[in-house]
Amino acid sequence: MQRRPQQVHAVRPGPLGKLFAAGYDLFLAGAEREVFAARRRRLLESARGQVLDVGAGTGANLAHYPDDVGEVILLDPSAGMLERARRKAFGLPFPTRLVRERAEHQPLEDRSVDTVVFTLSLCTIADPDAALREARRVLRPDGLLLVFEHVRAADPRLAAWQDRIAPLWKLVSAGCHLNRDTRAAVEAQGFEFDWAEELVDRRIPFPVLQPQLVGRARPAPGSQMGR
Numbered sequence: 001m002q003r004r005p006q007q008v009h010a011v012r013p014g015p016l017g018k019l020f021a022a023g024y025d026l027f028l029a030g031a032e033r034e035v036f037a038a039r040r041r042r043l044l045e046s047a048r049g050q051v052l053d054v055g056a057g058t059g060a061n062l063a064h065y066p067d068d069v070g071e072v073i074l075l076d077p078s079a080g081m082l083e084r085a086r087r088k089a090f091g092l093p094f095p096t097r098l099v100r101e102r103a104e105h106q107p108l109e110d111r112s113v114d115t116v117v118f119t120l121s122l123c124t125i126a127d128p129d130a131a132l133r134e135a136r137r138v139l140r141p142d143g144l145l146l147v148f149e150h151v152r153a154a155d156p157r158l159a160a161w162q163d164r165i166a167p168l169w170k171l172v173s174a175g176c177h178l179n180r181d182t183r184a185a186v187e188a189q190g191f192e193f194d195w196a197e198e199l200v201d202r203r204i205p206f207p208v209l210q211p212q213l214v215g216r217a218r219p220a221p222g223s224q225m226g227r
């Protein structure tokens with residue numbers, strides 16, 4: 001297969017940004033190896049064409065995209081996270097582009113992307129509804145939305161624990177919300193899931209980070225493009 005050139009731009013994180021990004025990879029290393037990597041691989045095998053990875057972080061998804069995707073745009077406001085993603089992008093068989101921006105303001109044309117990916121980011125993005133509206137705007141009508149997120153539990157006892165811990169968790173984990181109903185949020189912005197699973201795995205160290213939604217959605221027929 002012919003290899004295309006890399007398109008990777010430099011980003012300049014401060015020391016705190018670098019430290020947080022390194023800590024993120026370290027903190028998740030065990031869960032990543034044991035559980036998340038397989039979930040990412042299964043989810044991302046559907047990715048195709050121009051891909052937008054929203055809240056891409058340190059580029060944990062990069063190793064799991066099919067070799068023949070068109071280009072992967074990694075969007076994240078954190079220079080520290082993007083710098084690690086930049087390093088992971090070298091040598092990949094598809095081009096990548098780093099965009100330092102928030103999900104709520106995606107600097108992309110309407111209907112210009114084939115696949116939008118959110119993994120463990122809709123929990124942290126300040127305005128997930130705006131981010132999903134933007135995803136709907138930039139996605140082509142026949143595009144795919146791929147989601148892997150920890151979500152609010154259906155079990156009322158676990159959900160109550162998520163609610164209790166949420167404020168402290170948000171403080172220590174750079175704004176991550178434990179108790180968002182992400183599936184409902186996705187559907188409210190005009191997407192329809194054709195595959196969705198809520199998974200629980202005892203190897204994940206914090207029960208409140210479960211269940212995890214893994215799913216593929218498409219723009220619902222007749223729904224309006226977000227603005």
Ligand SMILES: C[S@@+](CC[C@H](N)C(=O)[O-])C[C@H]1O[C@@H](n2cnc3c(N)ncnc32)[C@H](O)[C@@H]1O
Pocket residue numbers: 054055056057058059060061075076077078081101102103104118119120121124125126127
């Ligand atoms: C928990 S990390 C997930 C990173 C990566 N997607 C993964 O699967 O490992 C959450 C990411 O969301 C990013 N983030 C926070 N606020 C954001 C926003 N408003 N728009 C886009 N990304 C944001 C953070 O910088 C961080 O990289």
